[in-house]
Amino acid sequence: GAVVSQHPSRVICKSGTSVKIECRSLDFQATTMFWYRQFPKQSLMLMATSNEGSKATYEQGVEKDKFLINHASLTLSTLTVTSAHPEDSSFYICSARGRGPATAQYFGPGTRLLVL
Amino acid sequence: GQQLNQSPQSMFIQEGEDVSMNCTSSSIFNTWLWYKQDPGEGPVLLIALYKAGELTSNGRLTAQFGITRKDSFLNISASIPSDVGIYFCAGTVDSNYQLIWGAGTKLIIKP
Numbered sequence: 001g002a003v004v005s006q007h008p009s010r011v012i013c014k015s016g017t018s019v020k021i022e023c024r025s026l027d028f029q030a031t032t033m034f035w036y037r038q039f040p041k042q043s044l045m046l047m048a049t050s051n052e053g054s055k056a057t058y059e060q061g062v063e064k065d066k067f068l069i070n071h072a073s074l075t076l077s078t079l080t081v082t083s084a085h086p087e088d089s090s091f092y093i094c095s096a097r098g099r100g101p102a103t104a105q106y107f108g109p110g111t112r113l114l115v116l
Numbered sequence: 117g118q119q120l121n122q123s124p125q126s127m128f129i130q131e132g133e134d135v136s137m138n139c140t141s142s143s144i145f146n147t148w149l150w151y152k153q154d155p156g157e158g159p160v161l162l163i164a165l166y167k168a169g170e171l172t173s174n175g176r177l178t179a180q181f182g183i184t185r186k187d188s189f190l191n192i193s194a195s196i197p198s199d200v201g202i203y204f205c206a207g208t209v210d211s212n213y214q215l216i217w218g219a220g221t222k223l224i225i226k227p
Contacts, residue, residue, distance in 0.1 A: 006158070031178045032213060043204060043217040044159070093158045097213060104149055105206075105215060107158035 004096050006108035010114045013084055015116055021079045021111045023094030032097035033077040034105065035069060038091045050077055080100040122205050122218025130226050137221040138189040139205035144197055147208045149215070149226040150180050154201045162203075163190070192223075200225050 056069035151159035165181035
């Protein structure tokens with residue numbers, strides 16, 4: 001199956017700093033990438049959808065100035081958590097899909113963010 | 117927002133037993149996907165379904181896209197300890213391909 005990587009897998013940062021998370025599709029071209037956040041014992045919550053070369057579309061309640069998304073190429077999207085606060089601590093997961101309707105979303109392994 | 121009704125919420129079974137879980141919705145779905153998620157990991161795609169009535173197997177796993185396009189089931193035959201985890205159904209309803217998620221089924225295998 002298709003492979004999606006995320007980096008870093010874990011990050012600890014101080015409150016007020018910014019953190020960048022990378023999501024890469026390793027063996028296919030990802031025309032669309034998605035960023036999710038997951039709280040313990042819950043299903044994934046979609047934060048934003050990004051198409052290559054376009055601005056990301058954010059879900060209601062997600063601050064676009066806080067969670068900056070860049071989808072610069074067909075294999076890379078980045079999520080930057082700006083001025084992180086402890087409440088931003090969470091598990092962030094990206095997914096990617098290729099072109100066409102009969103294409104599944106493949107997920108990265110996730111990034112555990114802890115803001116002190 | 118839209119949500120899928122996934123059941124059961126959790127299952128306690130003996131090793132070797134068969135497992136069945138399903139998802140239903142009041143809306144018509146274009147695709148159904150089944151994922152497994154282990155603690156601290158991202159979801160791993162198990163089976164993807166794209167046509168109503170489609171029945172697809174992946175090893176001991178079998179899933180079907182309901183003929184009404186409003187439901188799907190996942191069966192696991194002869195469960196083994198590594199099947200433990202949380203299984204999520206997900207689907208898409210429109211061309212933005214955003215996934216709508218079930219709440220998950222936690223599978224626990226009794227030794």
